[in-house]
Amino acid sequence: MKITCQKADLVKGVNIVSKAVPTRTTMAILECILIDASSGEIKLTANDMEIGIETIINGNIEERGIIALDAKTFSDIVRMLPDNEVTISTDASFLTYITCEDAEYKIVGKSGEDFSYIPVIQRNQPIIISQLTLKDIIRQTIFSVADNENNKLMTGELIEIKDNKLKVVALDGHRVSIRNVDLKNPANDVKVIVPKKTLNEITKIIDGGIDDEVSIYVTDNHIIFEYDKTTVVSRIIEGEFFKIEQMLSADYETKIKINKRKFFDCVNGATPFIIEVDKKPIIVNAVDNSMSLSFSSVKGSMNRTVDIVKEGKDIMIGFNPKFVLDALKVIDDEEINLYMLNAKSPCFIKDDAGSYTYIVLPVNFNNPGAN
Incomplete structure (x- = not known):
């Protein structure tokens, strides 16, 4: 095999398929990236038997062939090459030569015929x-x-x-x-x-x-x-996914509209005091148009207050602060709506259009002074 391509195209291709190289395996061939130039195009492939990735890169094929190269070694070499045209060639013993300008590397490859190809799967409607x-x-x-x-x-x-x-x-x-x-x-x-x-x-x-x-x-x-x-x-993972329809009940007795950034800042204020093994909740207490948030651990305590627009009953409820923060981080809306039934039922964060719903289960607590 003998191929030529630009370093930038090679680096991009190697970066893509490297995501499917296993970190641990008993099959040495799976630690390789396959270079397949046997059918008129240069195709890079990696496969850990759970996920396989292949990508085609631009280049010229002077001699058709196929070779499997250790992914880490090949990747490290490719990144160090000058920004110019790269030539990759192999001999009958799978010795592979990688040259670019004044740089030349040799890698002992493996037969591409031993590589675990990505299965050929019939396509249906995409x-x-x-x-x-x-x-x-x-x-x-x-x-x-x-x-x-x-x-x-x-x-x-x-x-x-x-x-x-x-x-x-x-x-x-x-x-x-x-x-x-x-x-x-x-x-x-x-x-x-x-x-x-x-x-x-x-x-x-x-x-x-x-x-x-x-x-x-x-x-x-x-x-x-x-x-x-x-x-x-x-x-894919075989089995029947959990039925969550019953959780999506529209029943609620408290609806709170709140500025997302201010809510995030209040919850995030508890992070210096969080001890993961303690599972301490942040306590949310919504009364009239004000929400107080409190958190305490052996490290210290926090109290914050934020304005809200509340419909329905006052409520006091506890949450794992990390779970609330994770949801708030990915919501792009400036204002969000919280829906709650009582202190024992999940909190819903969702938009009016129904494009997202985040459900956070509450955490039990004794009283506001003993978290």
Whole structure:
């Protein structure tokens, strides 16, 4: 094999596929990036058997071939090359030469035939969405996905399409994040759970705007994301996602309208005193058109007050401050609405248009002076 390409194109391609190189594996071939120039285009691929990424880069093929190179070594070398044309060539023993201007490197490669290729999956009708919208949806929900593996279903997000409306749901047992988007293009109804890792990597490699599109394909076992010259294939999580419809009850006895930035600043004021293992709540006390927020631990205490517009009953309720902050960080609205039934029921943060809903479960507390 012998190919030439610009360093910038090579670096971009390597950065994209590196997201699918496993950090730990018993299969040495999976620690490699595959360079496939056997069919008239230069394709880079990485695959950890859960997520596979391939991308096509610009360049010229002088001799067709295929080689697998250790991902870390190859990536480190590529980044150090001069900003010029790069030549990559191999010999019959898989020894690979990488040259650029006065720089020359040699890497011992592996046979590309041993590489675990991304499965060939039949495409159905695509779900088409802008790259910017997809990134925003993931950013605004991914923090609610559970980190532990105790319940596999909680380690992914539900992607559901019904009547041409996209719903994305994430939950971890203490909170729920929901985003709803109207699709511009027709799409079949689907319901699939996508691993958190896949969605995190998607946000890292997609850099397009509102006019750049991603095509998403869903099968029984896989989900595929295609954009530009890059394809991401991921396994899905099998099982039936949690039924949250009962949680979305419209019943509430208190509605509070509040400036998001001021609310965030008040809750954030508790962070210097938070001790994670103590699970202390921040106590919210809404009376008339004023809300007081208090927090105390062995480190110290905080009291803040903010103006609100309240409808319905006064309420005192406790929350994990981190869960509230996580939701507030991703809401772009200047003002937000809180809906609460009582101190034992979840708090809803949602907009009038129904584009987002954040549900935070309350935390029990004894009294305002003993948090």
